[in-house]
Amino acid sequence: MMTPRKETVKNPRVRIAPSPTGYFHIGTARTALFNWLFAKKYDGKFIVRIEDTDKERSKIEFEKDIIEQMRWLGLTWDEGVEVGGDFGPYRQSECLDLYEKYLHQLIEKKRAYYCFCSAEELEIKKQEMMTRGESPRYDGSCRNLSADVIEEKLKNKIPYVIRIKTPDKKISFNDMIRGKVEFDCSLFGDQVIAKGFREPLYNFAVVVDDHHMRISHVIRGEDHLSNTPKQIVLYEALEWETPEFGHLPLILAPDKSKMSKRFGDVSVAEYRRTGYLAEALFNFIVFLGWHPEEKPGEVIKEILTKEEILESFDMKRVQKGGAIFNVDKLNWINSEHIKKLSINDLIEKSLPFLEESFGKEIFTDQKYLKKVIELHRERVKKLSDLTELIGYFFNLPDYPKELLVWKDSILENTKGNIDFLINLLSDLKNDNFTKNQLEVIVMPEAEKRGRGELLWPLRVALSGMKNSAGPFEIMPILGKKETLSRLKIALEKVQ
RNA sequence: GCUCCCGUAGUGUAGACCGGCCAAUCAUUCUAGCCUUUCGAGCUAGGGACUCGGGUUCGAAUCCCGACGGGAGCACCA
Numbered sequence: 001m002m003t004p005r006k007e008t009v010k011n012p013r014v015r016i017a018p019s020p021t022g023y024f025h026i027g028t029a030r031t032a033l034f035n036w037l038f039a040k041k042y043d044g045k046f047i048v049r050i051e052d053t054d055k056e057r058s059k060i061e062f063e064k065d066i067i068e069q070m071r072w073l074g075l076t077w078d079e080g081v082e083v084g085g086d087f088g089p090y091r092q093s094e095c096l097d098l099y100e101k102y103l104h105q106l107i108e109k110k111r112a113y114y115c116f117c118s119a120e121e122l123e124i125k126k127q128e129m130m131t132r133g134e135s136p137r138y139d140g141s142c143r144n145l146s147a148d149v150i151e152e153k154l155k156n157k158i159p160y161v162i163r164i165k166t167p168d169k170k171i172s173f174n175d176m177i178r179g180k181v182e183f184d185c186s187l188f189g190d191q192v193i194a195k196g197f198r199e200p201l202y203n204f205a206v207v208v209d210d211h212h213m214r215i216s217h218v219i220r221g222e223d224h225l226s227n228t229p230k231q232i233v234l235y236e237a238l239e240w241e242t243p244e245f246g247h248l249p250l251i252l253a254p255d256k257s258k259m260s261k262r263f264g265d266v267s268v269a270e271y272r273r274t275g276y277l278a279e280a281l282f283n284f285i286v287f288l289g290w291h292p293e294e295k296p297g298e299v300i301k302e303i304l305t306k307e308e309i310l311e312s313f314d315m316k317r318v319q320k321g322g323a324i325f326n327v328d329k330l331n332w333i334n335s336e337h338i339k340k341l342s343i344n345d346l347i348e349k350s351l352p353f354l355e356e357s358f359g360k361e362i363f364t365d366q367k368y369l370k371k372v373i374e375l376h377r378e379r380v381k382k383l384s385d386l387t388e389l390i391g392y393f394f395n396l397p398d399y400p401k402e403l404l405v406w407k408d409s410i411l412e413n414t415k416g417n418i419d420f421l422i423n424l425l426s427d428l429k430n431d432n433f434t435k436n437q438l439e440v441i442v443m444p445e446a447e448k449r450g451r452g453e454l455l456w457p458l459r460v461a462l463s464g465m466k467n468s469a470g471p472f473e474i475m476p477i478l479g480k481k482e483t484l485s486r487l488k489i490a491l492e493k494v495q
Numbered sequence: 496g497c498u499c500c501c502g503u504a505g506u507g508u509a510g511a512c513c514g515g516c517c518a519a520u521c522a523u524u525c526u527a528g529c530c531u532u533u534c535g536a537g538c539u540a541g542g543g544a545c546u547c548g549g550g551u552u553c554g555a556a557u558c559c560c561g562a563c564g565g566g567a568g569c570a571c572c573a
Binding site (some may be wrong): 017018019021045051053054056057115119122126129130131132133134135136137148159161162168178181182183184187188191192194195199200201203205206221222223224225226247249250254257258287288290291293300301302319320321322323324325326328329332333335339370376378379389406407422430434446450451452453454455456457458459460465466467468469470471 | 496497498499500501502505506507508509510520521522523524531532533534535536537565566567568569570571572573
């Protein structure tokens with residue numbers, strides 16, 4: 001899979017150019033991340049440009065989301081929207097004068113031309129070519145219109161678009177990830193580059209912007225691979241130097257189809273709301289199609305901080321094949337990052353989730369909350385899990401009485417054991433309500449009566465759950481009074 | 496239909512450039528055991544892959560060709 005590529009990079013200028021036509025997508029996040037990493041690694045600049053030439057679909061709400069989520073992920077940019085810079089504007093809708101200028105230049109130099117063909121006739125021709133088994137391309141009808149004819153049509157206000165003259169040749173470029181890639185230009189022909197002088201289309205606007213922002217390396221998704229020759233045609237027509245290109249493999253859904261709405265969550269905000277940590281998502285995403293170098297005899301570390309990732313990052317190790325988004329792995333990475341968090345950080349990050357479920361009032365006792373969270377931190381995959389895990393510490397559990405009965409035991413035994421426990425624990429002093437003391441008192445009895453027989457109903461009475469932390473951990477936190485009260489409730493249930 | 500890209504366990508990957516050290520690495524997942532009242536965590540063990548067919552070679556996961564499979568693109572979207 002490895003292809004040798006040249007790599008002597010210094011002070012690169014790279015960019016992420018999202019279009020605000022949807023919420024910040026996990027795929028865009030990855031492209032942003034690799035660009036950011038590349039810039040940091042080689043002491044370059046990372047630029048954020050908003051591609052909002054599609055007036056119909058672009059929304060400010062999406063732009064805000066993109067910026068917010070990038071910040072959340074810990075990405076910082078040197079130039080771009082919100083931070084400014086010397087090569088702006090960084091929003092395509094504000095660069096219209098620039099596009100217009102080059103459009104005129106291209107037409108004057110006869111590298112581009114007016115095309116008066118209607119969309120309908122083009123569609124028919126396209127279908128014909130497809131049925132003939134040819135690659136659909138413009139037939140060049142308007143390519144050599146005389147100046148008189150053009151003037152005439154313009155005067156009569158015949159609608160037009162602007163097309164670039166594509167040379168009949170092969171174009172190849174050296175992709176940073178894929179090595180040499182070659183395309184035959186005759187297959188796509190003269191592309192429309194603008195609908196009008198102030199209505200540039202994507203491929204043209206990108207080229208103008210990248211050139212003006214002095215972008216040295218264009219790192220983007222593989223879906224842009226076949227746009228690259230079209231853009232190179234423009235660089236050549238404009239007599240500009242082409243940047244380096246690098247095409248990242250796509251992120252795929254588990255069925256290997258393109259990551260899309262069909263596969264659950266695709267927006268970064270959604271993962272954030274579900275309780276994934278920014279550093280975990282960062283860690284996970286970077287491992288989609290990339291791995292640090294394995295040193296002989298060394299176990300590869302997969303739980304990495306941003307700094308560690310930066311340390312071992314190398315563009316040469318990016319894979320070519322699409323990477324499947326594996327939620328299991330994300331969950332594991334997230335739980336590992338949660339374990340690394342300090343208890344105070346964990347509380348701070350969990351609180352919004354807890355408050356949403358239980359309300360704010362419940363969390364006035366910080367010490368109590370701290371103990372509860374400490375007890376569960378190793379069981380948490382996502383912060384949102386915490387809500388279910390610790391509910392019984394804040395609300396009285398509700399459960400069917402059958403749950404109190406251990407395996408094949410009977411209600412009578414359960415009743416007797418709960419009654420026994422109430423008496424046993426009532427005699428204990430408040431001070432002795434610690435994990436150790438409780439074990440000393442209760443365990444010998446559990447051995448006599450059967451561990452499950454005694455401990456299972458104890459735990460269920462306290463937590464109301466089939467799976468929960470152990471009774472000796474729960475009791476000290478709940479305290480003697482609450483413990484006894486819950487046991488009495490259990491007793492009533494089985495009466 | 497045409498073009499381009501890709502093809503190592505369920506998943507992410509190492510190995511490939513420079514063929515032998517590969518009866519193939521690491522992680523995750525899965526299974527079992529230990530621990531344990533349950534679950535989780537932890538520990539231990541195990542399962543699981545070079546897409547196929549030719550060629551080159553003493554020797555191929557690795558080089559070459561072909562097939563097959565998957566993906567992306569082919570707009571007056573970005």
